Amino acid sequence: MMLEELRKEVWQANMALPEHGLVTWTSGNVSGRDPETGLVVIKPSGVMFNELTPENMVVVDAEGMVVEGDLGPSSDTASHLYIYNHRPDVMGVVHTHSNYATAFAAVGKSIPVYLTAIADEFGATIPCGGYAGIGGEEIGEEIMRSIGNSPAILMKQHGVFTIGKSVKKALQAAVMVEDIAKTVWMAMQIGEPEELPVEEIDANYDRYQHRYGTFEASTGISTKEG
Numbered sequence: 283m284m285l286e287e288l289r290k291e292v293w294q295a296n297m298a299l300p301e302h303g304l305v306t307w308t309s310g311n312v313s314g315r316d317p318e319t320g321l322v323v324i325k326p327s328g329v330m331f332n333e334l335t336p337e338n339m340v341v342v343d344a345e346g347m348v349v350e351g352d353l354g355p356s357s358d359t360a361s362h363l364y365i366y367n368h369r370p371d372v373m374g375v376v377h378t379h380s381n382y383a384t385a386f387a388a389v390g391k392s393i394p395v396y397l398t399a400i401a402d403e404f405g406a407t408i409p410c411g412g413y414a415g416i417g418g419e420e421i422g423e424e425i426m427r428s429i430g431n432s433p434a435i436l437m438k439q440h441g442v443f444t445i446g447k448s449v450k451k452a453l454q455a456a457v458m459v460e461d462i463a464k465t466v467w468m469a470m471q472i473g474e475p476e477e478l479p480v481e482e483i484d485a486n487y488d489r490y491q492h493r494y495g496t497f498e499a500s501t502g503i504s505t506k507e508g
């Protein structure tokens with residue numbers, strides 16, 4: 283069986299969707315691209331999450347032809363492939379209809395940087411793309427037109443797409459966008475959230491993306507000499 287590691291990684295990320303409450307029934311899907319062959323491993327179509335295994339993930343080529351797999355690939359495969367074919371840096375794609383983020387999508391609202399967590403993770407407004415029909419290349423086209431440098435995009439009256447330089451990074455963005463959307467929605471019930479100033483957004487993003495997790499960032503103690 284080909285791409286065993288990537289199959290396992292994509293299967294685990296798919297299983298993380300229900301674990302994080304991002305999907306229901308068979309909705310939602312994750313894919314990952316193999317940097318060497320360019321082949322994409324994606325969730326099969328119409329299979330319940332508890333029936334997914336690394337072995338029943340489907341391997342497709344850049345045109346969507348099944349290279350290995352007994353089941354059909356996810357019905358969102360064309361959208362995933364459109365992203366991969368237009369973004370060489372992207373190695374993982376996640377799609378969900380997670381409730382809070384999709385509520386913003388339902389009304390066509392982007393999520394501005396109201397919280398340091400949004401600045402940390404996204405560094406800018408999480409955009410909402412226009413409505414696009416499901417199945418063909420329309421969704422992929424609209425994602426490419428509207429996503430900019432964001433790792434996440436809300437798609438009007440549909441749901442969420444996230445991208446990353448790895449499957450794990452795309453999954454992280456999917457989990458974080460839902461968490462942020464939930465908090466912002468709550469905030470909107472009790473007041474009007476304010477956007478952070480640009481310099482605060484940039485400072486938080488820079489700190490979190492470049493230094494977070496290091497000794498220096500967690501303690502404030504410089505490890506550099508001199």
Ligand SMILES: [Zn+2]
Pocket residue numbers: 377378379440441
């Ligand atoms: Zn969808």
